[in-house]
Amino acid sequence: MTDARAAALADYLHQRAAAFSLSADVNDAQETAHAGMALLDAAAVAQRLGPKDEIIRTLSEAGRFETMPDGKAVFLETSELRTAIQRPLLGSRMTGHEILALVVSTARRP
Structure with missing residues (x-):
């Protein structure tokens, strides 16, 4: 059973x-496609x-999840999180683990 968060x-x-995939399709940009895959x-x-x-x-303690009915949850994005994810992905290739580490480190910031 998967954790709701x-x-x-x-x-x-x-x-x-x-969103990255759509952008890659429109712009025919391979770097953007790689970012989407990451x-x-x-x-x-x-x-x-x-x-x-x-x-x-850590993300729970940072208040990044909202509990929903039926045992579900929603991840709450901030502009800082979106920026943190987008900027490095378009600059260099990252792994999924690196992206999650980036999300956590950004969420920890005051």
Whole structure:
């Protein structure tokens, strides 16, 4: 059974990947397509996180999840998080684990 917060984080990363994919299709930019694939990798990693995983715990403590009915959750994006994800992805290739580390470090900032 998947943790609701892990599923919410994975959904968020899938949404960001879709936006990159659409942009790559429109602009025929291979770097953007690679960024979208890295976000999909991060989503796959996030989907497997358990409730006691440090990533989930840290993002929860930072207030990045909203509890929804039926045991679901939503990941709450901030402009800082969006900027943190977009800027490095377009500058250099990252792995899914690196993207999640970036999300956590950005969420920890006051």
